[in-house]
Amino acid sequence: MKTIKGPAIFLAQFASDTAPFNSFSAICEWAAGLGFKGVQLPSWDVRLIDLDKAAESQTYCDELRGQAAQHGVEITELSTHLQGQLVAVHPAYDMAFGGFAPAAVHGNPAARTDWARDQVLKAARASANLGLTHHATFSGALAWPYLYPWPQRPAGLVEEAFGELARRWRPILDAFDAAGVDLCYEIHPGEDLHDGATWEMFLEAVGNHPRAHILYDPSHFVLQCLDYLDFLDIYADRIGMVHVKDAEFNPTGRQGVYGGYQPWLKRAGRFRSLGDGQVDFRAIFSKLAAMDFDGWAVMEWECCLKHPEDGAREGARFIADHIIRVTETAFDDFAGSDTDRAAIRAMLGVSEGEAR
Numbered sequence: 001m002k003t004i005k006g007p008a009i010f011l012a013q014f015a016s017d018t019a020p021f022n023s024f025s026a027i028c029e030w031a032a033g034l035g036f037k038g039v040q041l042p043s044w045d046v047r048l049i050d051l052d053k054a055a056e057s058q059t060y061c062d063e064l065r066g067q068a069a070q071h072g073v074e075i076t077e078l079s080t081h082l083q084g085q086l087v088a089v090h091p092a093y094d095m096a097f098g099g100f101a102p103a104a105v106h107g108n109p110a111a112r113t114d115w116a117r118d119q120v121l122k123a124a125r126a127s128a129n130l131g132l133t134h135h136a137t138f139s140g141a142l143a144w145p146y147l148y149p150w151p152q153r154p155a156g157l158v159e160e161a162f163g164e165l166a167r168r169w170r171p172i173l174d175a176f177d178a179a180g181v182d183l184c185y186e187i188h189p190g191e192d193l194h195d196g197a198t199w200e201m202f203l204e205a206v207g208n209h210p211r212a213h214i215l216y217d218p219s220h221f222v223l224q225c226l227d228y229l230d231f232l233d234i235y236a237d238r239i240g241m242v243h244v245k246d247a248e249f250n251p252t253g254r255q256g257v258y259g260g261y262q263p264w265l266k267r268a269g270r271f272r273s274l275g276d277g278q279v280d281f282r283a284i285f286s287k288l289a290a291m292d293f294d295g296w297a298v299m300e301w302e303c304c305l306k307h308p309e310d311g312a313r314e315g316a317r318f319i320a321d322h323i324i325r326v327t328e329t330a331f332d333d334f335a336g337s338d339t340d341r342a343a344i345r346a347m348l349g350v351s352e353g354e355a356r
Contacts, residue, residue: 001326004288006297007319008038008076010243013301013308015045024048024064028071035316038076039068040136040298043123044083044100051119054126061129076296077241079136080123081186086116087168088140088192116140117168121175128179134240134295135176136215139165139185139193139202158201165192166205173209184240186215195226196234203238213240217300218279219247223269225257229283236291243300244319246277264304271302273311274318281322289324297323 009031020026024041027048031039043051053060068074082100089097089109098106105111120137127135143161146153176183185193185202193199199214206212216239221228232239249269254260259267271277285297299315301308345351 001289002292002294003326004242004285004293004297004323005076005295006038006323007036007244007316008040008296008298009034009036009312009315010040010042010079010298010300011048012042012045012079012081014312015042015047017047022047025067025071028068028073031312032071032073034313035320036073036299038074038296038298040076040296041078042082043078043080043119043126049078049126051122051126054129055122056125058129061126061131065130075130075132076298077132077134077136077184078123078127078130080120081136081138083116083119083123084137084185085140085191086112087120087172088142088165089113090142090145092145093141113168117172120172124172124176124179124181124183127176127181132181134182134184134213136184136186136241138188139169139191141190141192143192144190144194161192162201162205165202169202170206170209173206173211177209177211181211182213182240183211184213184215186217186220186243188217188220189224194220195224196231199235199238212238214238215241215243217243217245218284219243219245219271219277219302222247222249222278223257225249229280229287232284232287232291239288239291239293241295242288242293242297244274244281244297244315245300245302246272246274246279246281248272248277270304273301273303273306274299274315276303276306281318285322285324289326 011027014021014027016022020030028039041049043049049064050060065075086097086100094109101112101115105115123135142164143158146157173183187193187195187199193202203212214235216232218228221231247270251268255262255268257269259269264270297319299319301311301315303311
């Protein structure tokens, strides 16, 4: 068995224009000071990484790795969550997602899609230059506005949506294959890939592509009332990355899964800092250890109550305490004994002279 690496931290929610969160070196020093051993980088944040340069310059990537190493951390993965979202956008969300893309492509969905695709392709090359083996992203969504079947969906709509989604992602998956990097889709509401059933539909549509993997985050399953432990059993061979994020779901007579258009603080389902929610992380880490997951345990902080710096400090210790250092021996080895075939046959009551 293999021991999970960590703790690591996704830096997207922490980067800002205020020190120490405004430069790669400074934020690495901050993360290391809290006990983190790895950092996951949002590739869209120029304060932390220049994606264009990382895609083309091995020297630049070596310098980034060197800066991280100076502070005792390593880069675990890159993320293109925002750019991946824009690979497939339903027109209903054109304005809402407009801020994810540069002004030059605002109001031009085709140009925005081309830009997003190019960004993710650059991330494949950057990941290879950084010596990384996994990458985090979103799938985007074409069918999401039709999630609830009222009015009834016309026959073929979902199939057409997933066919188009696969058409857009298949060349990108091939590029990641050429780079030697697994592309891990976060299973997340708002994406067409939001549960196991939709993941299977997509995987089939891309021909069970060997580079298509899952970024597992149990918090999104709590809010959907989905069995996040069973999910690990079902998709163990496709789990490529893990976000350690907590959540709670407390339905009432007034509100359930859909949240009633309420702000996060007033929703039945809320994201919480690690240890403050309902996720059974002891069971999750046990399953990850048993299935030989040897990737990183990456904290993603999102909480409607707690200050992010407190969440980060507590989260590093929380993950460290949950990582299972796997055993190299069986607990009952002390009671074992050396045997040979003759002894085994004798235990079975089979004599050496009996026919074989």
